[in-house]
Amino acid sequence: MVEVSIKSWAGRYGESVDDFDLDRDATLPGVTEGEIVVIRSNRRKKNVSAYRAGGRIVVSIPARMSKADERALVPEMVAKIRAQEAAVTMSELALAERIGELLQELAPEIRIRPADVAWRAMRERWGSCTSVDRTIRISDRLKGAPEFAIDYVLFHEAIHLEYSDHGPEFKELLARFTKAELASAYLDGYEAAETALAVPEALKKLLNNRD
Numbered sequence: 001m002v003e004v005s006i007k008s009w010a011g012r013y014g015e016s017v018d019d020f021d022l023d024r025d026a027t028l029p030g031v032t033e034g035e036i037v038v039i040r041s042n043r044r045k046k047n048v049s050a051y052r053a054g055g056r057i058v059v060s061i062p063a064r065m066s067k068a069d070e071r072a073l074v075p076e077m078v079a080k081i082r083a084q085e086a087a088v089t090m091s092e093l094a095l096a097e098r099i100g101e102l103l104q105e106l107a108p109e110i111r112i113r114p115a116d117v118a119w120r121a122m123r124e125r126w127g128s129c130t131s132v133d134r135t136i137r138i139s140d141r142l143k144g145a146p147e148f149a150i151d152y153v154l155f156h157e158a159i160h161l162e163y164s165d166h167g168p169e170f171k172e173l174l175a176r177f178t179k180a181e182l183a184s185a186y187l188d189g190y191e192a193a194e195t196a197l198a199v200p201e202a203l204k205k206l207l208n209n210r211d
């Protein structure tokens with residue numbers, strides 16, 4: 001299960017913030033800083049679980065687990081999550097094809113096609129388009145995201161092949177994407193979860209304001 005919505009995130013943490021010790025130093029080789037969050041839970045006796053929350057992989061382990069066991073287990077859990085995600089990740093070729101379909105269907109007047117479409121580790125943006133060489137980059141945070149959210153970002157970047165700014169022509173075209181509101185809500189929720197996990201203060205505030 002890849003969980004990214006703010007609801008499932010809050011459900012996991014909803015009981016008491018004090019039960020958790022956010023180990024923010026937990027990183028692995030080849031992993032973006034802060035991508036892995038290890039949570040030691042007093043409530044948890046034996047079980048280990050791992051799931052996606054925002055751009056991070058959260059691994060929840062029992063509070064008493066030894067550091068040695070943690071070091072052995074965390075990479076295993078991370079590999080498991082990645083394997084699940086790889087199974088549902090679109091190939092870069094499929095991304096390019098999808099852009100072609102979206103343009104054909106929603107904006108046939110745009111004849112330009114990207115020369116290259118690729119996944120990139122991007123934390124600040126969902127996608128980018130360089131119109132000079134017609135390259136489109138899609139944030140790897142969207143791997144495993146629902147189709148409508150990926151489509152929305154792909155279509156947005158595809159319009160940039162023709163219009164570099166977000167002017168009236170751009171907006172008129174983007175408005176043809178009917179699930180824009182749903183997609184925005186998904187992306188905003190994802191970012192909220194990410195921000196909350198990155199900053200424990202924000203997390204506490206969010207939980208306190210929940211009821």
Ligand SMILES: [Zn+2]
Nearest residue numbers: 156157160166
């Ligand atoms: Zn844009």
